Amino acid sequence: MTDFAANLSQEGSSNAKVLTVSELNRIAKNILEQSFPLFWVSGEVSNFTRAASGHWYFSLKDAGAQVRCVMFKGRNSYVDFTPREGDKIEARATVTLYEARGDFQLTVEFVQRAGLGALFEAFEKLKRKLSAEGLFDADIKCAIPKHPKQIGVVTSADAAALRDVLTTLKRRMPNIPVIIYPTPVQGKGAAQLIANAINTAHERAECDVLIICRGGGSIEDLWQFNEEIVARAIANCTIPTISGVGHETDFTICDFVADTRAATPTAAAELATPSRADILNKTNQLKLQLAKNMQFVLNQKSQALDYLARRVISPSQQIAQQKNQVIQLTNRLNNSISQQLQRKQQNLLRLNQNLQHLNPQAVLTRGYAFVQNKLGNIVSTSSQLQNGDEVTLTFGSGSAEANITKIKH
Structure with missing residues (x-):
């Protein structure tokens, strides 16, 4: 009890303080918050309201009582589901008092569906066991083939996840055959049936990659993929496996054992196949690059040919010049010979004349x-x-x- 509360309990004191309602509610609030640490409480949701501010207001009740609760926007944004009327939940909260109305209430920090604590404990226990055995080790994982010839899918035959997978596979690579190994993915005994489907795919060995998938849901809905029998079947499968169970925020034991984890069934289908559009795009890029390279080579060869042609033209011009020079030299030689001959003839004629003059005959x-x-x-x-x-x-x-x-x- 606080000193102030002790003073209030002193009967007959002439100095007793008269409290205002606000002071009373504040004192009560402080006492409640100091007396109750953060704790877990379970109950059934009623009168659930989401305010415009994003805060949640609801009551938790059981057969004998109920308590008002508030969960502020900054906290409820981390919860992966929205409680509904009648849901059984577990809340981690502190006790407080809303001073303005004097209402006793719980300030909720976190909520989960009732019974999840036991499920999480079982999940972590199996995860630690299989991890210790090496089933999650990266060095035993198989690479997913880039160009599979046939793809297998383990899921429910009427599930939306299957339709998403088939639609994605058809869009990305419609020529790849798909084999479906149908199995229930929810309900009693589904884990054994899922394991049987995986074992069948393993024994037939008719696929290059195996997709194990189902759509999103609560942890209870996905629990079949947290069973040890499914994990063992995946670990024993020699076909490269892709786990596409639930949504991006969902994690199952199946995700850790499989060779590759996909955030969703659609993402699993994308990991299992090359994109036809990407291949065509790359092919076009290679085609353009090849044409560019060919044009480059042709330009180089054309330049080399032009260079050789210029060299051929240059000797031709040189030959023509030399030919002209030979012709000119020939003409000059002929002219020179002719002139020399004329001079010699003239000299001979002159000498002949002189000789005639000197001839005694x-x-x-x-x-x-x-x-x-x-x-x-x-x-x-x-x-x-x-x-x-x-x-x-x-x-x-x-x-x-x-x-x-x-x-x-």
Whole structure:
């Protein structure tokens, strides 16, 4: 009891304080909050209201009593379900008092469906067991094939999850055959039937990848995928497995044992198949890249051809120039030879003329004669002769023998 409350209990005190209602409610609120730590309470939901502010207001009741509750927006945004009238829930709360009306109430920090505590405990226990055995180890996981030839699906034949998977597979890669291994995914005995379907797929070995899926739901709805028998069947399956159970926030033992976890059944179908649109897009990109590379090579070769052509043209031009030079040199040589020949001919003509002038025969034709002694020497003076010498007289035409009879000096 607080000192202030003790003072209030002193009867007959002349100094007793008279409280206002606000003060009374504040004192009561403080006492309640200090006396009750955070605790769990269970009950049935009634009068549930979601205010415009986002806060939840409801009552929890059992057969003998009820209590008002408030759960503020900042806390209820972390809850994955919205309580409904008649739901059995467990609330983690503190006791307080709403001063404005003097209402005793609980401020709720967290809620879960009744009985989840035991389910979570069983979940964690099995998770620790299988993890210790190595069933979750990354090094034993199989890679999902990029281009499967056939895909298997373990789920309920009339489930919305199956329709989502088939629609996605048809959209992404319609040419891949799909084999369905139908099984109930909820209700009593469903875990054994799910395990049987997985074992059947394993024994037939007719698929390259196996999708194990069902739609979202409460932890109770998904509990069949938290059973050990299902986990063992997945671990024993030699086909690469994809777990697509529930929604993105749902986790099951199946997710940890499978080779790959998908957030939803649709996501599982996307992981199991390549995208036809992506393949076509990549093919077009490769086509464009190939065309670009080919054009680049053609441009390079064309440039090289142009270079060689220029080199061919250049020698051709050089040959033509050299040919012109040869022609010019030939012409010059011919001209030079012709000029030289003309000069030689002129010189020859001149020499011939001179020779004609100097030719004694020509002189002789004009009535002259030359004298030769017996030795054939020309006699140019009379002193070379003696009386009685025999000489030969050569005329312009013919010759004669003569004897010297008289010499004049």
